[in-house]
Amino acid sequence: MDQKMTKSSQPINSMSRAFKYSSDGLHTFHNCDFIKHPRFQQAYKYGLINARSGISIEWRVHVAIWAASQCAPLQGDFIECGVHTGILSGAVMTWLDFERLSNKKYYLLDTFEGIPLEQISTTEFSMGVAQMNKKYDFGDKTYLGVKEKFKKWKNCNVIRGKVPDTLTQVKSEKFSYVSIDMNVTAAEIAAAEFLWPKMVPGAIMLLDDYGWESHIQQKIAFDEFALKYGIQILSLPTGQAILMKPYTIQHGNNE
Numbered sequence: 001m002d003q004k005m006t007k008s009s010q011p012i013n014s015m016s017r018a019f020k021y022s023s024d025g026l027h028t029f030h031n032c033d034f035i036k037h038p039r040f041q042q043a044y045k046y047g048l049i050n051a052r053s054g055i056s057i058e059w060r061v062h063v064a065i066w067a068a069s070q071c072a073p074l075q076g077d078f079i080e081c082g083v084h085t086g087i088l089s090g091a092v093m094t095w096l097d098f099e100r101l102s103n104k105k106y107y108l109l110d111t112f113e114g115i116p117l118e119q120i121s122t123t124e125f126s127m128g129v130a131q132m133n134k135k136y137d138f139g140d141k142t143y144l145g146v147k148e149k150f151k152k153w154k155n156c157n158v159i160r161g162k163v164p165d166t167l168t169q170v171k172s173e174k175f176s177y178v179s180i181d182m183n184v185t186a187a188e189i190a191a192a193e194f195l196w197p198k199m200v201p202g203a204i205m206l207l208d209d210y211g212w213e214s215h216i217q218q219k220i221a222f223d224e225f226a227l228k229y230g231i232q233i234l235s236l237p238t239g240q241a242i243l244m245k246p247y248t249i250q251h252g253n254n255e
């Protein structure tokens with residue numbers, strides 16, 4: 001939009017400049033000074049505990065921290081479906097000093113065994129979604145690592161098992177922050193359908209996989225979800241997306 005010009009009014013050859021951020025599918029010249037902020041660095045560092053080596057998802061974490069911070073003053077609990085080692089939630093809880101929010105709970109749901117194969121559709125299979133289970137370490141070690149990492153927050157519940165089955169263990173009736181990151185459509189839509197009615201006005205649902213090419217089935221499903229509830233999805237260059245529970249009563253498209 002605002003293409004910078006040289007003194008001789010020639011457009012600067014953008015490819016000759018170094019990207020300010022180049023990681024995680026996002027390459028940009030835009031400012032990302034948030035990364036240098038000591039508070040961000042502390043939160044990000046905690047998030048990375050037990051994470052796969054070589055991971056660099058600062059901008060995604062920045063988005064999660066921002067979203068959760070908007071939701072902190074609202075009524076309602078926090079939840080993440082799809083935790084693995086807890087990068088996003090570890091950073092969010094550190095940033096917010098979550099135990100300070102003693103009236104809130106933070107639920108962390110994961111199989112700690114990867115995506116249940118029966119939840120992967122034929123199309124997702126053909127797109128390699130099942131292969132994602134091979135990218136991560138799972139099992140007791142991962143689960144116990146998460147228990148240890150999050151035990152300092154007494155208001156955090158780690159729930160092991162398959163979404164949507166485990167959602168019955170989530171007793172809260174109000175949510176203000178919902179993070180969904182399971183890499184598989186069926187479980188994500190089931191979680192969204194369960195949680196959306198419980199989200200308070202202004203609450204944010206953060207989708208981690210929406211814009212990723214390999215997760216196009218999730219985008220298709222969430223676009224339908226948005227149409228059904230009459231809401232707009234904010235698609236982000238990080239591959240994430242944001243849905244906000246409207247403050248006013250919305251009617252579905254068929255009404």
Ligand SMILES: C[S@@+](CC[C@H](N)C(=O)[O-])C[C@H]1O[C@@H](n2cnc3c(N)ncnc32)[C@H](O)[C@@H]1O
Nearest residue numbers: 082083084087088110111114115163181182187
């Ligand atoms: C990409 S990882 C999540 C990363 C995490 N959000 C973070 O910040 O580090 C996806 C996780 O979803 C979990 N998962 C996939 N399908 C699931 C299901 N149906 N129920 C519970 N967890 C599931 C996997 O076990 C895996 O740990």
